[in-house]
Amino acid sequence: MPWFPVDDSFHSHPKVRATSPAALGLWVLAGSWSMCYLTDGRIKDTDLPLLLPDSATLADELVTKGLWRRTRGGYVFKDWLEWGGKKTAREIRELRAQRAAAGRKGGVASGNTRRSKQSKPQGGASGLLEPHTQPSPAIKPPAGFSYFEPSVSPNGSDVQKGSHLYKTDAKDESP
Numbered sequence: 001m002p003w004f005p006v007d008d009s010f011h012s013h014p015k016v017r018a019t020s021p022a023a024l025g026l027w028v029l030a031g032s033w034s035m036c037y038l039t040d041g042r043i044k045d046t047d048l049p050l051l052l053p054d055s056a057t058l059a060d061e062l063v064t065k066g067l068w069r070r071t072r073g074g075y076v077f078k079d080w081l082e083w084g085g086k087k088t089a090r091e092i093r094e095l096r097a098q099r100a101a102a103g104r105k106g107g108v109a110s111g112n113t114r115r116s117k118q119s120k121p122q123g124g125a126s127g128l129l130e131p132h133t134q135p136s137p138a139i140k141p142p143a144g145f146s147y148f149e150p151s152v153s154p155n156g157s158d159v160q161k162g163s164h165l166y167k168t169d170a171k172d173e174s175p
Helices: 021-037 055-065 079-086 091-116
Strands: 042-044 070-071 074-077 145-148 163-168
Touching: 021 042, 021 055, 042 070, 055 070, 055 074
Parallel strands: none
Antiparallel strands: 042 074, 070 074, 145 163
């Protein structure tokens, strides 16, 4: 987004010091407006009242003090392209169009990547299906629990191999 620059020595320039605060207010508002609407520092007579009441008188003061020039149908900032807009309105529009195209291209690529990931099976945190792990023999189960490794359930169906912790009678456990 373009912005309207005001030099940090603006306050002490002889033309500025000779201009009324109201006219300087119009100058700042018109500069901001011009950057927003990409007019290359041009302000139409019909747009002035939208910026500030009594703007025609103030605009004439800006011309008299050398900050603006009168044009057919409006005004233009003096030396706008040298200090005001570093890029012309056309250049800014082209840059916006390039950025928008790049954003669309990136959005399409991102969407395609997300869609392709949805069709793949999902595993654990690493994305892989992790095998069931066995407890270390060095780790003793807590009091009142024991490990067992079933291969068949009590009803005769296959059970996943691996160690399971189950609760036992505390009196059967020896310390």
